[in-house]
Amino acid sequence: MRASRLVTLLLLLQNRGRMTAEQLAGELEVSVRTVYRDVQALAAAGIPLYGDAGHAGGYRLVDGYRTRLTGLTADEAQAAFLAALPGAAAELGLGGALAAAQLKLRAALPAGLREQAGRIQERFLLDAPGWYGDADDTPHLAGVAAAVWARRAVVLRYRRWRAPEEVERRVEPYGLVLKAGRWYLVAAGSAGLRTYRVDQIIGLREQDEEFVVPDGFDLGAYWADYLDDFRARLHTGEALVRLTPEGARRLGVAPAAGGGRTEARVPIESVDHAHGEFLRLGTDVEVLEPAELRDRIAATVRALAARYTA
Known part of the structure; x- marks a missing residue:
């Protein structure tokens, strides 16, 4: 149990940079005292990390240090390969990046886990789209994804079901969701947060305006609330x-x-x-x-x- 926690702590620092003991304790669901002991154990094992005191202090790894992924358990390695959606990655223009990442991950795994990951890909395939109907035509998906990544506002020309059937809106794209093979954009506009089907976007103009997502916004939590509201309105x-x-x-x-x-x-x-x-x-x-x-x-x-x- 402790070995797994030490690996998780190391990966948190590697991926997020400086973190305080309180932040690490919250992520690991342990006490701050336990974090102190774990940090000492990593330092004793030769991991190059150090702590800064003061208000802006915290723990961080020496710049340039990267650990190999030998700390992955069998279940974690299998999940990493099972979770990959090549179709979705290709739609976002990341198909090559996904393939390269999987090759690097496979190369970093010990032989036993590498073999298990290969068996996962031989036996399981995730096919996100629904059974009936062709995949949605989403010519503006790459542009929307770029705006989400760059935190840049866009002007959408959007087709909807009620009059007027075509509207134009300036929105700030917070995130993308893939649900049952269909892409949805979560964006803030003059009317607040709204959800847009990407296949109904018929025009897109990126603006030279950056925006900041409000503190506390969580895409997963928003989507869960959106689905609850949708189901409540569905059966009236x-x-x-x-x-x-x-x-x-x-x-x-x-x-x-x-x-x-x-x-x-x-x-x-x-x-x-x-x-x-x-x-x-x-x-x-x-x-x-x-x-x-x-x-x-x-x-x-x-x-x-x-x-x-x-």
């Missing part, structure tokens, strides 16, 4: 339905005792959306409420019956 109504045992199974509803029909209230996004979803269940569902949805499904069934009878 409910329907009362009567289900066969098969219908209950397909909707994830507990079936009635004895194998009879089950009445249940289920969330729906809208009447239009529920109309199509419930038709997929055929005779395994009967909509009782709302009346508008029941009437819509009944009219569709009558039209289908007339067509097939004719």
Whole structure:
């Protein structure tokens, strides 16, 4: 356990530069006293690190020192190769960089871990896009990514679903998210933080203006909150339905005792959306409420019956 913590402490200093004992303790979830002992242990092992006193002090490694990655555990090495998404890297113009990084990582690993990493790539493939539909056309992804990296404002020409269908906005791009094969831009504008589908960006002009992301902004936390809000807005109504045992199974509803029909209230996004979803269940569902949805499904069934009878 301590050996793993020492390696983590070393990599933190290597990647972040100067860090205080309090910052290291927070990252490692240990006491400041434990950090002092760990730093002494690293120094005794010949690691060239030193500490500065004072308000702006902290621990840091001697400039130019880099450690080889022999501290990786088997699970960590496997995760590093499993986590790579070559398709996403290629879209961002980083395909060659990813390949080079993996070669360097593989070369730095001990023989046993190198063999395990190779088996991971032979047996597992991460394919981010959804099963149906072609990949989104994102001609401006590289430009958006460059602006995110450089912290430069951009003017977007954006296509949306409501009028006016095309809008132009100046935004400050905070980060990019890849969700189920689709890229999203999180950016701040005059209306606050917004999320934009990158495939709906039809024009992009980078501005000669740098910006600073507010302290405390966390892209992962923002995205989690965005998804929670999206799900809350997704199901704004409910329907009362009567289900066969098969219908209950397909909707994830507990079936009635004895194998009879089950009445249940289920969330729906809208009447239009529920109309199509419930038709997929055929005779395994009967909509009782709302009346508008029941009437819509009944009219569709009558039209289908007339067509097939004719």
